[in-house]
Amino acid sequence: MIETFKPEDIINIRKDFPIFNNFDKLNGKKLIYLDSAATSQKPSVVIDALHSFYSKSNANVHRGIYTLSEEATIKYEEAHKKVAGFINAKSFREIVFVRNTTEAINLVAYSWGRKNIGKGDVIILSQMEHHSNIVPWQLLAREKGAVIKYTEIDDKGKLRIDKLENHLKEKVKLVAITQMSNVLGTINPVKEITSMAHKAGATVLIDGAQGVPHEPTDVQDIGCDFYAFSGHKMLGPTGIGVLYGKKELLNDMPPFLGGGDMIKSVSFEEARWNDLPWKFEAGTPAIAEGIALGSAIDYLKSLGMAKVKNYEKELAIYAMDKLRDVDSIEIYGPPAGERGGIISFNLKDVHPHDVASVLSSENIAIRAGHHCAQPLHDRLGVTASSRASFYIYNTIDEIDALVNGLKKARKIYG
Template sequence: MDINKIRQDFPILGEQVNGKDLIYLDTSATSQTPLKVIEAMNDYYREYNSNVHRGVHTLGTKATDAYEKARMNVRSFINAKRFEEIVYTRGTTAAINLVARSFGDLVIESGDEIVVNEMEHHANIVPWQELAKRKGAKLVFIPLEENGTIALDSVKDAISAKTKIVAITHVSNVLGTVNDIKSIAEIAHAHDAYISVDGAQAVPHMAVDVQDLDVDFYAFSGHKMLGPTGIGILYGKAELLDKMEPIEYGGDMIDYVYKTESTWTDLPVKFEAGTPMIAEAVGLNAAIDYINELGIDNIYQHEKELVAYAYDKMSAIEGIEIYGPGKDQRAGLITFNLEGVHPHDLATALDSEGIAVRAGHHCAQPLMKWCKASSTARASFYIYNTIEEIDQFIESLEKTKEFFSYEF
């Protein structure tokens, strides 16, 4: 792949920050957007801006076709069996909340157990905490290994006859750990438990086949995979979604409204109350097309090369601590701390050089406690990043270290 040619598809990469060429190393928070996605959304607003599922006029028909075409594209991208298994949400967080509130309330009873682990984003802990409170259930945590991975023996020990739901991330947004979801799903199902996966950090970067993984639910966001903000996907097995009640009510999701009660329409629209994210679905569709043109395996391989190179360069810096597994076991991100430099100061110093990294607790405070740190810095990579950018990042890290270690 010609990465420099790919970079030309991203207008923002031509911007300057503090007088320096932008080096964007914060894709784990939000990826940048290629021109094809921007143009697709602009075309919707310019040419066929209309509501969906509501009218028979030409604009409404064209908008509905585009909206449902995107759903079919998502179905194919993650290899779901049926388009009815693809539910539009506002993002990963909303998707997980839907599962916890609707399916969780359906299957969890007092005394049941919900299995999670410490590497989870808050979006995959807090909804389960609240479910446990509502139902009198218990949260059970799978312990982490010293290198920030999960051992399957620990999974087997955590899951028991009391387990009803296993909620786990596919890829950690802090450690870069890639969990063996297929094996964990097999263990969960052997105990008649269900598995719900946070796939926000996986779907943009590696091939995901929900049928092969045999997950019951899988959630991800458009804005982390070159698409727009404000749209996400919940995949759920149709037989489970059929049993679930909506948690939002109003237009479009109804079948018939009587004076004192209502009935719901078919999957997946029964979970999509109100005017949906139409332009965002159009943008997500264009993003998936773009990823398919590049090839998800090519994206994965490029990231592996970048993270291995960055890991080696960073490991050579005295006083740096890198969290999580080794370079061959992680996805395309590196979370770290530099001795004597607060992560926020580090991020500010790098920003002065035009380099964008994330600093803070990354919405993963239990994991920060496990890391024995209040906050960390994170550099995350994607298809538009280059070796030359990593070299500039390393040079800026060295300059920052030297500045903060200087005795005035």
């Protein structure tokens, strides 16, 4: 039997999210939040963890020899351990807290990239990457004279593994690929890609911004060298994200930022680096946010990530079917059943901003624009799209409301 949530489970889950009680009324209409790929809503346990830290435990970490600071340090380190357990890293030393996915990828590009990438080396990305998994590599390639190759997608929005195989015959140093496209909903076979890339001698970074919030994640099973994700897309606060890196690689990399906390000792002449992961966490970190990310993980674990994955898939299947009732809609990405809970589309001759405004008048929140994936939109032959994305608190009724809202937009714009 497939593990999933029952309607009564979702009623209870929604009660855990204060926003659904507090932002309930726009012209008397309930909030329908379909933009979790941009950022998720937060459950009370996460909001309470922030409040509780500042009201009961606030002190800097790794500094004070007094009880409050020692307690804050223990909680902050425990949060690293929770993250390590959640993605099955070998040790919390492989878990670096950063601000978000973007910073995690920039850290790798700056530190690992500058040391390991040289003139003529090839970096493989894909046509479906978010700007944060493109621009850091463009900066690095420009500085080092490296070459970027984009693995093509097919017309269904799936990665062309045969094309990747061809690119891997070149002088490849790095493969950096998203686990799930934030536009197409395509789920990439990251384990297979990692194994192919390793055989070709390349290092592998997985952009897990849309991965770890939505499915069980095991970095050892995937086998990747780096894995990046953001707390705010998985029920956690903004300002906290994670870079997982294999210990040998992190040990071998120079620091990204210099300052307090990332050193063992400093003299007028030089400095010695701290142990992992602190070597990469310069300055006062996002302590409360890190601890609250730990609470988000506890919450997701209590729900069960297999259920999260299956439920979102069910919502996507239902939505793909219902959206076909809307006149002249073009949906991008793989067929229902082969994608996660993200659906991007266009209504013929209606700008996505107009679609989003009509939906907003119904208190339905979707994203409209290029979703930080302009090259992918070029590949699709459009400048922008509308995007609905689902999470654990969304319901079938909300998808029906989306479809009705789109029919209304169709009527208004002819």
